[in-house]
Amino acid sequence: MAKKLNKKKMGSGILTAVFSLLSLIWVSPILIVLMNSFKKSGGISLFPFEFPNAETFNQFNNYINGITHGNYPFYMSMFYSLIITVLSVALILLCTSMAAWYINRVDSWFCKMVYYLCIFSMVVPFQMVMFTLSKTANMLYLNNPVTISIIYLGFGAGLAVFMFSGFVKSIPMDIEEAATIDGCNTLQTFFLVDAPVMKSTYISVGILEIMWVWNDYLLPYLVLDRTKYMTIPIHIQFLQGSYGRVDYGATMALIMLCLIPIVTIYVICQKHIIKGVLSGAVKG
Amino acid sequence: MKKENRKKHNTSAIANKNQRRAVQKYAPIFLFPTFAAFCIGFVWPFLQGIYLSFFRFKTLRNIKFTGIDNYIAAFKDQQFFKSFLFTVVFTAVSVILINVIAFVIAFALTKDIKGSTVFRTVFFMPNLIGGIVLGYIWKIILDGVIYRFAETTLELNSTYGFWGLIILMCWQQVGYMMIIYIAGLQSIPSTYMEAARIDGANGFQLLRHITLPCVMPSITICTFLTLTNSFKLFDQNLALTKGNPAHETEMLALNIYKSFYESTTNMGVGQAKAVIFFVLVVIISLTQLYFTRSKEVQE
Numbered sequence: 001m002a003k004k005l006n007k008k009k010m011g012s013g014i015l016t017a018v019f020s021l022l023s024l025i026w027v028s029p030i031l032i033v034l035m036n037s038f039k040k041s042g043g044i045s046l047f048p049f050e051f052p053n054a055e056t057f058n059q060f061n062n063y064i065n066g067i068t069h070g071n072y073p074f075y076m077s078m079f080y081s082l083i084i085t086v087l088s089v090a091l092i093l094l095c096t097s098m099a100a101w102y103i104n105r106v107d108s109w110f111c112k113m114v115y116y117l118c119i120f121s122m123v124v125p126f127q128m129v130m131f132t133l134s135k136t137a138n139m140l141y142l143n144n145p146v147t148i149s150i151i152y153l154g155f156g157a158g159l160a161v162f163m164f165s166g167f168v169k170s171i172p173m174d175i176e177e178a179a180t181i182d183g184c185n186t187l188q189t190f191f192l193v194d195a196p197v198m199k200s201t202y203i204s205v206g207i208l209e210i211m212w213v214w215n216d217y218l219l220p221y222l223v224l225d226r227t228k229y230m231t232i233p234i235h236i237q238f239l240q241g242s243y244g245r246v247d248y249g250a251t252m253a254l255i256m257l258c259l260i261p262i263v264t265i266y267v268i269c270q271k272h273i274i275k276g277v278l279s280g281a282v283k284g
Numbered sequence: 285m286k287k288e289n290r291k292k293h294n295t296s297a298i299a300n301k302n303q304r305r306a307v308q309k310y311a312p313i314f315l316f317p318t319f320a321a322f323c324i325g326f327v328w329p330f331l332q333g334i335y336l337s338f339f340r341f342k343t344l345r346n347i348k349f350t351g352i353d354n355y356i357a358a359f360k361d362q363q364f365f366k367s368f369l370f371t372v373v374f375t376a377v378s379v380i381l382i383n384v385i386a387f388v389i390a391f392a393l394t395k396d397i398k399g400s401t402v403f404r405t406v407f408f409m410p411n412l413i414g415g416i417v418l419g420y421i422w423k424i425i426l427d428g429v430i431y432r433f434a435e436t437t438l439e440l441n442s443t444y445g446f447w448g449l450i451i452l453m454c455w456q457q458v459g460y461m462m463i464i465y466i467a468g469l470q471s472i473p474s475t476y477m478e479a480a481r482i483d484g485a486n487g488f489q490l491l492r493h494i495t496l497p498c499v500m501p502s503i504t505i506c507t508f509l510t511l512t513n514s515f516k517l518f519d520q521n522l523a524l525t526k527g528n529p530a531h532e533t534e535m536l537a538l539n540i541y542k543s544f545y546e547s548t549t550n551m552g553v554g555q556a557k558a559v560i561f562f563v564l565v566v567i568i569s570l571t572q573l574y575f576t577r578s579k580e581v582q583e
Binding site: 012015016019020022023026027029030032033036095096098099101102103104105106107108111114117118121123124125126127128129130131132133135136140142150151152153154155156157158161168169171173180186187190211214215216217218232233236237240248251252255258259262263266267270273274277278 | 296297298303304306307308309310311313314315317318319321322323324325326327328329330332333336344389392393395396397398399400402403405406407408409410411412413414415416417420421422424425455460463464467516518519522523537540541544551554555558559561562565566569
């Protein structure tokens, strides 16, 4: 018995070692980028896997170059990415939660139709509406970082309405009736009674939508007026595509700048993030 | 599951007519903003997309009805067919690899390992990084390796391009699927295992007859998630290989994109391809629905 236990312990020890190694391999791409972001461009293309030495070490110059230089400074892209994400996600959360509540409480034929249309929209690939959506957006002047949130609300409504509906169904009607008797009107009932109950769904949907909007490339690329506004993914793609000579050092630094906020936020609230991301998985 | 939902759905509407009327007055505030945006962002572009697939056009000012010519052109397009084949092969390989790796890792992590939460956190992380950034991280690394050993790059050799895409997809998706599998594995009642062990089942038999059947729902979910993700892949494809060399690593989504924005004559073909793509995705989703439903009947 003791021997068996010992063997088990050893097995688990080996597994731990294997997984430590595997984890290291898993994060190594990011570490390599981090390492190279401190090297001069020549050092990167010649020796991408070596630590920066005295000759190739470039201090923070890559970061400074990447952020400020070029026809379009990177901090502008970060700023627009942030604005688009915050506005779009706020709008999506507010509007779709209200719509989902209304759809479930009123339940008329029209509401049902909207609900099934929303579910249908989750299946449609973006390429299907890519061209026509960008034309519509241009026509209606929805092509700047503030108004693009309306496009995001429209195209992202499906999943959000679906997820909120799932939760609204489980809210007991009694608490709403109690609020009505206490003299709340419909708006007050929703914001004072239902919204606080839906907090966890707000977090889950919020995380899903933040990840989508923050990382989205094609939609803002096609919709936004590219000469004036760029987001981080567009900027990174632009660095690679159109410049005659790619400044590898600056690119690495910029990739690192994209990763730092993501990784920081992930480490701080990973429980919510994993839960939120998973709740979106079980759709349909 | 579904039936229960439906029952709840009926009770989630307000029964009292007068009360419902009172709520309905608020429709302009509650429903209208989402509905209007939904029409602008989805319904109208979708319908217009189907409509335009029957026209020959370069700009929206000048469209000419051509019937199903665009569809014929799309089906005759050799490159479109090649992209379809490439997408199918890529999807098959990535679905199998991702699910096997994710399952093995999940299986090992549910045994008691020290620091298993740390490992989970690490494996899940790449999922949060967007496709474009992810693509460039791997492009830089893989090009560095390949150039040193084979003196070529991802954009010059389609075999490396293909496996580069696979590696990238695995890196991104394994963590996600692993979490789903872990949830599935942890929901297996330990009494099943104990009973089987008392009956003298060995490790392999436990896996084959208890674990696998019990996590079947997770396997279905993960298979379809990876299937649709791989099938619709765009950002990663654009960032890693751009479809090079000579369109050999071009997947369907990228092919459609190029038929739109790199075409100088007729964008209608691109729109027709997009409709075909949409139909393919719907078929996959319906199959998924069928599989998840038929599971429920068994239970």
